[in-house]
Each structure stands twice: as C-alpha cells, then as structure tokens.
Amino acid sequence: MLAFFKERGYESGERLPSERALAERFGVGRNALREALSTLSALRVVESRPNSGIYLRRMSTDSSFETIVLLTEMGSEPSMKEVKETLEVRWALEMRAVQLACERRTEADLDSLASIIEATRAVLANKGNISAQDTAFHIALARSTHNDVLVRLLNSFYRISESRRFALFADPERGALSAAQHERLYEAIRKRDLKKATAMMETHFARAVEAWSEVLGDEKDPERDGKAARATK
Template structure:
C-alpha cells in the first residue's frame, strides 16, 4: 500500500508534511485545536484547496478530527489513528518511536506465521514460480554486492500472495512499506543479505513441500533474526522520534 494512495500528489504530501511538522513543533496535544484552513494556507504559502486536501487525508487516517462549525482538532495517535497513518508519517520523515518499532515487529511476526501457514496449504505452481523468480533476482543483486531490501520486500509480498488472502496482503503490505527504510539499513551489510537469502531458499522449499510446521519454524527464526538486530539498534531512532506529535 503506497502513501500515494492517500495524498494524490507530491504537493499534497508536502502540505501533509507541513501540517504534521506544525503539530510537532507546537507540541499539540490530543484535543487541541489547529489554526483554520485559511490560516494554515497563509502560513505554508499554499492554496486553501491544498490544505483542505491534506486535512481530509489526515482526517481519513484519524490523525485529526474535522468538526463542522468548530474547527480542526488533534486526535490521539496511539489510540485513535490508523496503522496507515503510522506508515504515512514515516514516509514523510516522522519515523516510528522505539516502542512502535518493537510492537510492529511483534505483530508482523504473527502475521508472517499466518501467511506461511496459508501459503503451505494454498500455494499454486504460479506462486512457486513467482517466489523462485525473486530468489533468482536476489542472486543477481548479491553477486554484484548490492542491497537486497527491494528484493526482500518482493519476496515477502510473493509469499503473502501465495496465501491467497487479499486482506492479509493489504495488511502486510503496509508493514513492508513502514519497514523498508530500516531494511535498507539492515541489508547495507552484505553478509546479512546473504544470510537472509539462504533463509528465503529454505522457506520456499518448505512451501513447495507443503511442510507447514517446518515453514512456520523457519519463519519464526527468520523474524527473530531481525527482531534481535532491531533490539540492538532501536536507540538510533530516538532523536528523530522525539519530534513526533503525540
């Protein structure tokens, strides 16, 4: 799921970023009121239509609340906003907090286990072909000493597609969008890419054999590797995360 779906244009994304930056700089708390559309347009030097579009997007993601005849109010992000809002904020330069990263890993691990269970049960020959194609593309990138973050995302998307559950695809796609910047950092070290690729091969073998228990165990180990790394690295996001609106 791409943030382009929510913002429409690059200019729309820029105005959303300005609104979120304003909220963070002012440290606005849930329930506090934002300036009017007109005031925000003047402050940002953009048209009111652009501000209205940005606010409508943020309202749909439950970041703000638009109250007729009253104004624009900040919502409680942790309790009231959508997961897509977290993805959007990250893409606009407001990275997840340490707690959000850890909790994201917990939820994603559970969803990935469900995905491989269903993939072992439902996969078709075309799914195996798609997974094999990603493995071969990854071979090429690794042989050139490259970063396999994009191929890693493609692999997991192909795996979830093999589960033949459209809702699971949508949910996990949002997780992959959120974690892509961090995975680029992770796979900047070539040996990590090679190790992950070896695990991907074993996972595909399990799906091909419909070996559900083995596949789940392999996925658990795969996710634990990433979780262990990010437990060590979480502190690196703290300064930027401190600017996040609450």
C-alpha cells in the same frame, strides 16, 4: 500538514490553528485546505468540533495505521517505538501468511518466489544490498496466501520500514543469512510442509527481530527524548 503538526509538537486534544491560518501557512485556498482536513478527519488524525475549532486527536491510538505510512512517505521516519510495535504485529501476520501459503500456493506462486531467490543470489554475488529482494520475497509469500487484505497489510508494514531495512542489509553477512533462510522457507512451502515452514518462519523472524534490535539500539528516539525534555520543564 501532518509533518507540520508533528514538528510543531502539538499535543493530543490541543486546538489547532484556524482554517484561515492554516490556509495562509501552506499557501493554499480554503477549499483545498478543507479537502486536506477532510482526509485527515477520515484518518482520525483531527477532529472538527462545531463552533469550537479543529483539534488534534491522539494519533498513537485514534488515528489510522495508514497515517504512519503517509508520514513515512512524506519523509517523517516512524519512531523507534512505532517500529518495535509494528514488528510485534508483523510477526503474527507473517506466521499466518506462511501457513496459508503452504495450503494455497500455486505453481505460479512458486515460480515467483524462485525468481526472487535467484535475483537475491545475483545481488549477493556482487556484494550488494538485498533490501529490495528481501521485501519482494515476503510480499510474494504473502501473495501466495491469495488473501488480498493480508498482502495489503504486510505491504504497508514494509513501506514504513523501507529506509531502515536498507541500513539493516548493509551488512552482507546478514543478507546472506536471510537469503539462506528464504531458500529453506521456499522448499518447505513447495513441499507443503506446514510444520517445517512454520518453524522456519519462527526462526527467521526471531533473528530478524534481533537484527532490528541492534540497528534501533544505535538510534535515538526523538519521541522519547521529546517527552523526557517536556517532563523536565
């Protein structure tokens, strides 16, 4: 249903088709449709107004972050704007994660990070794509904070960029550079060297943003192009 709203280009505040029309469109019963609408309402995607109808909310600011995740898992890629904005937020979270990891990491956490580093080396040796291992390292680092909310937030960020991250690490040199930085991060966390770990993460993420800029620079932004097209009508 989310993909349908997006594809049809409904504007924020616009009234959506009636429950009956939507049920017919998706070939479902009214009860099933109401459950779906209830979920979308909880995510702040739609708003039901008594004696008026169902309206689309401003998804860019009113809806839950989980809405982006749901859309991605349904096959709708986040826009370039959304990816760039998530990078800004993720940077702050990753910096906090490495600080907490230095303070709270256990030997088991270090073992997990070390095993991922070994797996990354094996993939690189076969000239493979380390997207999965790169994600695993960052999630394992987040788990080393022993802050479940932080882990869940970062996990969501990685879920919405999964396909683009695979494209990002298609370049073996980029993968090798990221892997080398992970190894230095691991050593700093192992030694609880907060200053070095923080500086290393700052450098690591700054280079990641540069890489993302290269990848996104080659893509068209459907959201931006759509707005431009509507403006010329």
